[in-house]
Amino acid sequence: MKILAFESSCDETSCAVIENGRRILSDVISSQVPIHKKFGGVVPEIASRHHIEDVLPVAEEALSQARCTWNDMDAIAVTQGPGLVGALLVGVAAAKAAAWALDKPLIAVNHMEGHIFANLLQYPDLEPPFLALVVSGGHTMLVVVRDYNTFELLGQTRDDAAGEAFDKIARVMGYPYPGGPHIDRLAGEGNPDAIHFPMAMAKEHNFDFSFSGLKSAVINYLHTADMKKQPVVKEDVAASFQKAVVDVLVTKAMAALKKTGLKTIVLAGGVAANSGLRKALTEACGEAGVRLCRPDPVLCTDNGAMIGCRAYYMAQAGDFAPMTLNADPRLPFLADQVK
Amino acid sequence: MLLAIDTSSLVLSCAAMEDDRLIAEWTVQRKLTHSEQLIPHMDALLAEAGISKKEITAVACAVGPGSFTGLRIGLATAKMAARIWQVPLIAVDTLEGLAWNMAGAEAFILPLEDAQRGNVYAALYGAFQSMWLEAPAEAAPVDEVIAAAVRHGGPVIAVGEAADMYKDKLTAAGIRLAPPQNRCCRAGSVAAAAWAKWKRGETADPMTLVPNYIRRSEAEVLWEQRHPEQK
Numbered sequence: 001m002k003i004l005a006f007e008s009s010c011d012e013t014s015c016a017v018i019e020n021g022r023r024i025l026s027d028v029i030s031s032q033v034p035i036h037k038k039f040g041g042v043v044p045e046i047a048s049r050h051h052i053e054d055v056l057p058v059a060e061e062a063l064s065q066a067r068c069t070w071n072d073m074d075a076i077a078v079t080q081g082p083g084l085v086g087a088l089l090v091g092v093a094a095a096k097a098a099a100w101a102l103d104k105p106l107i108a109v110n111h112m113e114g115h116i117f118a119n120l121l122q123y124p125d126l127e128p129p130f131l132a133l134v135v136s137g138g139h140t141m142l143v144v145v146r147d148y149n150t151f152e153l154l155g156q157t158r159d160d161a162a163g164e165a166f167d168k169i170a171r172v173m174g175y176p177y178p179g180g181p182h183i184d185r186l187a188g189e190g191n192p193d194a195i196h197f198p199m200a201m202a203k204e205h206n207f208d209f210s211f212s213g214l215k216s217a218v219i220n221y222l223h224t225a226d227m228k229k230q231p232v233v234k235e236d237v238a239a240s241f242q243k244a245v246v247d248v249l250v251t252k253a254m255a256a257l258k259k260t261g262l263k264t265i266v267l268a269g270g271v272a273a274n275s276g277l278r279k280a281l282t283e284a285c286g287e288a289g290v291r292l293c294r295p296d297p298v299l300c301t302d303n304g305a306m307i308g309c310r311a312y313y314m315a316q317a318g319d320f321a322p323m324t325l326n327a328d329p330r331l332p333f334l335a336d337q338v339k
Numbered sequence: 340m341l342l343a344i345d346t347s348s349l350v351l352s353c354a355a356m357e358d359d360r361l362i363a364e365w366t367v368q369r370k371l372t373h374s375e376q377l378i379p380h381m382d383a384l385l386a387e388a389g390i391s392k393k394e395i396t397a398v399a400c401a402v403g404p405g406s407f408t409g410l411r412i413g414l415a416t417a418k419m420a421a422r423i424w425q426v427p428l429i430a431v432d433t434l435e436g437l438a439w440n441m442a443g444a445e446a447f448i449l450p451l452e453d454a455q456r457g458n459v460y461a462a463l464y465g466a467f468q469s470m471w472l473e474a475p476a477e478a479a480p481v482d483e484v485i486a487a488a489v490r491h492g493g494p495v496i497a498v499g500e501a502a503d504m505y506k507d508k509l510t511a512a513g514i515r516l517a518p519p520q521n522r523c524c525r526a527g528s529v530a531a532a533a534w535a536k537w538k539r540g541e542t543a544d545p546m547t548l549v550p551n552y553i554r555r556s557e558a559e560v561l562w563e564q565r566h567p568e569q570k
Contacts, residue, residue, distance in 0.1 A: 052411045094418070096416070100382070
């Protein structure tokens with residue numbers, strides 16, 4: 001079964017052809033990151049304008065790299081949400097039209113489920129059940145993937161997402177969007193024990209996160225130093241902040257593994273590319289005898305391949321979308337809440 | 340058989356046309372969600388008219404000016420269909436489509452679409468034995484547009500959703516309004532305009548066609564105001 005998948009939830013236009021859920025025949029990504037840089041963040045209207053320009057050439061390129069034609073496709077998949085509504089709407093309109101024009105079924109995919117499923121593309125032998133740590137600009141979640149279509153939400157952030165804190169602190173420190181990679185680079189050169197920032201909700205015995213207190217503490221530290229005209233060692237600030245984030249993520253992830261008895265954890269989302277998180281989690285998993293899966297950076301960014309992978313398993317379950325499908329910028333992560 | 344789409348305003352409209360004959364048109368002015376309803380409406384239109392997708396030999400779309408999101412939904416749909424079916428794509432200016440509502444009226448047609456905060460997207464067309472563009476599309480304050488139309492002279496008839504919005508100002512200035520059935524965006528008129536373009540060989544490339552927004556995004560305008568040196 002070949003699926004053409006569209007992803008346009010934020011600032012990448014991407015299309016991929018996926019065979020039988022696991023084989024990437026093509027994964028074309030047109031990134032707008034350089035375009036939004038000068039505005040200090042993604043401008044929704046500009047993102048939408050680039051999506052409408054790119055969506056068909058990117059789809060054609062994906063088909064061409066996969067050596068396929070439109071009629072070779074068995075189904076069309078698209079990210080329904082969450083994301084920027086104007087950006088999502090371009091992908092949804094294009095995918096619906098393609099499915100309608102071809103008389104092929106349409107599959108509507110949750111973007112965050114797609115991020116988790118990127119691991120199935122990276123590791124051909126990976127199968128549920130496993131634990132997923134989802135860390136991105138909009139989400140921080142611990143999810144049990146019970147089987148291909150059953151998810152249990154163990155915990156999530158109560159305020160800011162981890163990636164959001166990274167980007168805001170980078171902006172205060174004067175780094176351009178996207179700021180996360182700058183913090184990661186600086187952190188590698190700094191002392192993580194130089195400044196004591198509060199660890200986000202580490203003491204509470206649940207799997208929820210909170211990063212707004214930590215974010216405010218770091219921003220206050222920078223502002224106070226600025227007012228007192230004291231020099232700031234940016235590397236140390238970045239390293240100490242990153243350690244506070246990574247510590248709580250790793251602590252809670254390891255506790256979740258212990259509670260569920262699962263022996264595999266997968267990383268998902270843009271922050272999964274953070275080297276500090278990767279290193280700390282690798283060490284903790286090594287000690288606990290747990291298998292750690294993390295996709296290559298290209299599969300951690302927004303991409304069509306992960307949407308096509310997720311869509312395949314939805315198709316296996318007969319989960320198709322009607323032609324009245326609409327984009328949903330706040331599409332919830334539909335999972336059973338675990339108390 | 341030509342399939343035409345107009346989602347550039349609150350009106351959702353699609354139509355099928357063969358040569359000089361309008362086969363079917365579905366126009367709904369109920370603030371429906373274009374994203375949800377466009378494909379089901381096209382599907383129903385074709386089914387009710389007994390047209391199979393294989394019979395469609397061209398796709399036309401109103402490409403603006405108008406609602407940015409509405410334009411993208413219509414154009415994304417039209418591009419994909421034209422490319423997949425390997426048929427020509429014809430881009431019709433939304434204001435030109437509106438002017439075709441009054442083709443042959445022996446008057447100048449003033450199509451007006453809402454551009455928000457007292458502004459309109461406007462153009463002026465001559466609708467006599469033939470149709471021509473008298474004044475090109477612009478985004479401007481409605482009072483300026485009305486004053487310019489009055490200066491232009493000749494019988495002037497206003498069409499479009501902004502003609503409804505500014506009905507009192509227009510009539511006070513001596514500009515007539517088209518009758519209600521000819522006032523809103525209609526895919527039948529887009530189809531008629533597209534058919535004329537197609538005969539002249541004016542087709543668009545689905546790989547590169549983008550909406551005619553007229554306006555840049557606010558973020559770009561603000562950025563240039565703050566960085567005049569980099570304009």
